[in-house]
Amino acid sequence: MISSEGEDENPKNEEKICSQVLGYRSEYIRGRGSGPKPNSSSSKQYYRAELEAANRRANELAEQLNSHQLKMNKMRDEFRTSPKATNDLVQAMMEQLHNEGLISPLSW
Secondary structure, three states: OOOHHHHHHOOOOHHHHHHHHHOOOOOEEOOOEEOOOOOOHHHHHHHHHHHHHHHHHHHHHHHHHHHHHHHHHHHHHHHHHHHHHHHHHHHHHHHHHHHOOOOOHHHO
């Protein structure tokens, strides 16, 4: 223990006391545990670059998703109109066959 006399003669700041009690680790943040130091400019640059890259990738994926959604909507619309177009074609063929006398109107 540190005596009050020792404090007066040899004052220790909080950092030295923590280092003495907890041991020194360069990545130890008091009250937060181990991890990168928040004030490091190189780590800020690294994380900023990582964030920018992640944002670019997210934007690319959003554009791809939008493109795929547009294609799917177009395909859905074509599918919806396709049965009508098929029905119209069958109707026209039946009428032509009837006009040529090959089928009677009751058979269709």
